[in-house]
Amino acid sequence: MLSDRQQMILNAIVDNYIHSAEPVGSRTISKREDIGFSSATIRNEMSDLEELGYLEQPHTSAGRVPSTKGYRFYVDNLIQPHLLExxxxxxxxxxxxxxxxxxxxxxxxxxxxxxxxxxxxxxxxxxxxFEHRLKHIQIVPLNETQAVAIVVTHTGRVENKLIDLPEGIGAGEIERLVNLLNGKLTDVPLWQLRQRLYQEISGEMQRHTEQYEEILQLLNNSLTQExxxxxxxxxxxxxxxxxxxxxxxxxxxxxxxxxxxxxxxxxxxxxxxxxxxxxxxxxxxxxxxxxxxxxxxxxxxxxxxxxxxxxxxxxxxxxxxxxxxxxxxxxxxxxxxxxxx
Amino acid sequence: MLSDRQQMILNAIVDNYIHSAEPVGSRTISKREDIGFSSATIRNEMSDLEELGYLEQPHTSAGRVPSTKGYRFYVDNLIQPHLLExxxxxxxxxxxxxxxxxxxxxxxxxxxxxxxxxxxxxxxxxxxxFEHRLKHIQIVPLNETQAVAIVVTHTGRVENKLIDLPEGIGAGEIERLVNLLNGKLTDVPLWQLRQRLYQEISGEMQRHTEQYEEILQLLNNSLTQExxxxxxxxxxxxxxxxxxxxxxxxxxxxxxxxxxxxxxxxxxxxxxxxxxxxxxxxxxxxxxxxxxxxxxxxxxxxxxxxxxxxxxxxxxxxxxxxxxxxxxxxxxxxxxxxxxx
DNA sequence: ATTTAGCACTCGATAAGCATGAGTGCTAAC
DNA sequence: GTTAGCACTCATGCTTATCGAGTGCTAAAT
Missing domain, CATH: 3.30.450.40 (GAF domain)
Incomplete structure (x- = not known):
């Protein structure tokens, strides 16, 4: 819908404006080597391009600036491949x-x-x-009331969270819990963890409901802290x-x-x-x-x-x-x- | 060395400038309730304060602005306790x-x-x-060549690092290493770790020189990544x-x-x-x-x-x-x- | 039918001139 | 020691004039 020449001119204007940050006038364009037309011709085309919405004029006696529509056309149709140094x-x-x-x-x-x-x-x-698979879960007790839960993925990502321990839980019990988790959940992709936790382990974990929730939350967190x-x-x-x-x-x-x-x-x-x-x-x-x-x-x-x-x-x-x-x-x-x- | 009145005026000027961001004139000060002097008097004092280096004048016909020295005096001597809401x-x-x-x-x-x-x-x-004590070290192998090393402090901080495994090391061997480290180093403050590693463990770790270095580096990193x-x-x-x-x-x-x-x-x-x-x-x-x-x-x-x-x-x-x-x-x-x- | 040269016109940007007023420094009186 | 009074300074804001880049239009050239 834009003639070849219009495209060429639009391209020249956008290119120029990108580098100069100044409104581009008709003479500037007509002087470019690849353009063989006088400024008057360019002026007429620019006027048309403005009417079509591809260019804008900051004020009457200024050059033209690409509009959003102009940039859009440039990006979609005119852009030339750029070689890196x-x-x-x-x-x-x-x-x-x-x-x-x-x-x-x-x-x-x-x-x-x-x-x-x-x-x-x-x-x-x-x-x-999400797609990473669970490699290892670890719960390190810090004192009687707190522990830090650690999740390692098969790619080596490590997430951790401080958790509260339920009253009177012993080191042995924690170890058993961790072993259970590792045994059942290793190699499970993270996005499945939630579901798998509920499905397979909840039965055996009735005693540990609290950590269960905490761990769920840790897993959740490590997945959602965008x-x-x-x-x-x-x-x-x-x-x-x-x-x-x-x-x-x-x-x-x-x-x-x-x-x-x-x-x-x-x-x-x-x-x-x-x-x-x-x-x-x-x-x-x-x-x-x-x-x-x-x-x-x-x-x-x-x-x-x-x-x-x-x-x-x-x-x-x-x-x-x-x-x-x-x-x-x-x-x-x-x-x-x-x-x- | 500044008279009480000079201090009072300096204080007023700084206060005013802090809130207005405009050079402060003599009349503004003389109008303040707590100051009972005419603008002329203030002007004289201001002139003195400028000569002493506590005030500056952006240009001849402008008010005064505190200099660095003026602020310094204000902070050191004049500042009044601020009550929070x-x-x-x-x-x-x-x-x-x-x-x-x-x-x-x-x-x-x-x-x-x-x-x-x-x-x-x-x-x-x-x-x-530095002062935190080591709670737990863990090395989780990811595949034949890589593992992630994890350090937990007694406050629950977790640091981790990807490390390369030496050729052909077995899971058992890693476990032995980790057990050794945990046994010897638990509760050691982090700043001592380096030294303790060398002192106590290097003998038994000749076989594991590589991880040894890696672990040292991990510890180092967790201490220095300011x-x-x-x-x-x-x-x-x-x-x-x-x-x-x-x-x-x-x-x-x-x-x-x-x-x-x-x-x-x-x-x-x-x-x-x-x-x-x-x-x-x-x-x-x-x-x-x-x-x-x-x-x-x-x-x-x-x-x-x-x-x-x-x-x-x-x-x-x-x-x-x-x-x-x-x-x-x-x-x-x-x-x-x-x-x- | 295009293209272009020519020219009047527009309007932002820059500079110059001028009035305003906040603020000073100084002097003389209180 | 303090203050009233006054001349002086200078940033700020306003108005006006000039400049020039750039346009749009018309008429001539291709």
Missing amino acids: EAELGKLKQLFAERILHSEQVVEYTAQILSQLTNYTAIVLGPEI EERVYLRGATKILNQPEFRDVDKVKDILELLEQHDQLLSVIGMQGDGLTVRIGQENQLDAIKQCSIITTSYSLGGKPVGMVGILGPTRMEYGKVITVLNHLAEGLSRMLTSQFEK | EAELGKLKQLFAERILHSEQVVEYTAQILSQLTNYTAIVLGPEI EERVYLRGATKILNQPEFRDVDKVKDILELLEQHDQLLSVIGMQGDGLTVRIGQENQLDAIKQCSIITTSYSLGGKPVGMVGILGPTRMEYGKVITVLNHLAEGLSRMLTSQFEK
């Missing part, structure tokens, strides 16, 4: 070369690298561990953007970034594959001036976490998408290999 | 009423409350665990301050706050008791426009962590100091009681 590729490779790291640590570094490479804010959601899986890096990068040189404009954004639970609704598992949310397309008011690009990474083909970038609508979409894809792929490969061992 | 006290009580929380969690909430009550940025350094003990809340509060309405002014500060390792040098164990760093007194350039108030909290009388507040030099010193003292005391009491069980 040697140094950038190197950093990525290095990240995944590290051995002997918990998956959470890898994810944390991923956020760091992501922000460094793109100069935008990185938001990463650590992997779900805020704790959010990694944020480079939050202040937004301050480098010329369109956010005003404290009032960034305040809401930075406050949002501080609340990890809110971030979940921004980046939380919204389906697999790459998603681009541009400006107004975002639900939260605080980031209607921003774009968010996310993609999922997976474990054995099943999406378990997200990596994402938050930047101004005027974002280097091409580069960010490339980097995100690389990282998501690397993470998936790494997790999967670790998981399968 | 019911609601504020309530929040503090509630915080320490929570049971069954890991000390780290309490510390995290502390940071939250601190920032909420003061409207400044809270920086809290979680407790050292960045991970830094809790930051309310970083964006600084954006509410009128003197920081300029992005360039806040950028450096926020970037500093993002780097937890740097924060350590700001808040890190700088001796026990209350410390106030005012403006220029700070080492780091980024926060020479800020003041930092810290105090330590302790375990059985020994300082083990810090709570701190970062705000503009124009800070409500009285209130912040009161809140910090309350929190540090509460934390100390809580930790100590938990420790002693």
Whole structure:
């Protein structure tokens, strides 16, 4: 529906604006080598593009700026594959070369690298561990009334929680309980634990109802504490953007970034594959001036976490998408290999 | 060396500036009920105070602003005890009423409350665990080559690390090793662990040199990962301050706050008791426009962590100091009681 | 039928000029 | 020692003028 020339011009305008942050005028475009038309022609096309809703004019005598619709078209149709530089590729490779790291640590570094490479804010959601299988449960009594319960998954993740002990329970009894749990539940995927606990063990555990509940809760917690899986890096990068040189404009954004639970609704598992949310397309008011690009990474083909970038609508979409894809792929490969061992 | 009247005036100026953020003029002071002098008199005194270095003038025809030296005198001599409101006290009580929380969690909430009550940025350094005693060591093999080592302290803290297993070690052998470690090292304070490992066990562990090293490293890590003990809340509060309405002014500060390792040098164990760093007194350039108030909290009388507040030099010193003292005391009491069980 | 040169027009941004007023420093009187 | 009075300073805000990047439109050129 847009002519080739219109697409070419829209592309040129978006490209230019992404790098200059200034409204783009017709002359600027006509001077580009790949465009063989006078500024007057460009002006006419720009006028049409504005009427169609792809461009906006801050004021009458200014150049044009892409609208959300304009960016959307750019992202969906015009974006050209971006090649990473040697140094950038190197950093990525290095990240995944590290051995002997918990998956959470890898994810944390991923956020760091992501922000460094793109100069935008990185938001990463650590992997779900539903699919991980139980390797070991341990209850270590600390004194007469308290103990710490520990759950180890087959991937080496360790979750722990302080629990209250019922009155007068003995060390022997705790040991028996733990042995029972380990015997019955080892190699059970975490998402089945709840159910299996009720099904198989409740009968034998009537004496231990209290710990039973506590343990259930621990398992639950280790599965549901989503805020704790959010990694944020480079939050202040937004301050480098010329369109956010005003404290009032960034305040809401930075406050949002501080609340990890809110971030979940921004980046939380919204389906697999790459998603681009541009400006107004975002639900939260605080980031209607921003774009968010996310993609999922997976474990054995099943999406378990997200990596994402938050930047101004005027974002280097091409580069960010490339980097995100690389990282998501690397993470998936790494997790999967670790998981399968 | 300052006359009573000078002190009174300095006090009035600082108080006023803290709340208004505007340079304070002589008339404003003379109008205050507790001051019975004309603006001319005040002017003369202000002129003297400026000459002595306690006040500064942004420009000739503006009011006066306290200098670092002025704040220093205010903090050291003039500050009046601040009473907390019911609601504020309530929040503090509630915080320490929570049971069954890991000390780290309490510390995290502390940071939250601190920032909420003061409207400044809270920086809290979680407790050292040198003094904690070893309760349990566990090594859970995940496959032929990897295992996860877990250390539990008598306070319920759990540290874990992925380790590589030496070729061809059997489950039985691991179990023997763990039993040996538990037998010899239970109830040993963590700071002694290193030494004790070498002294008592190295002989019997010649076969296991590799894990030996790994375990040492785990212990080391759990003792030295200081960045991970830094809790930051309310970083964006600084954006509410009128003197920081300029992005360039806040950028450096926020970037500093993002780097937890740097924060350590700001808040890190700088001796026990209350410390106030005012403006220029700070080492780091980024926060020479800020003041930092810290105090330590302790375990059985020994300082083990810090709570701190970062705000503009124009800070409500009285209130912040009161809140910090309350929190540090509460934390100390809580930790100590938990420790002693 | 396109494309382009030319030109009048718009409007934000910048600078200059000016009035305002908060605040000072100084002097002389109390 | 204190204060009233007054001239002086300087940031702030307002108005006006200038500048120039960029547009839209028209008419000529292709």
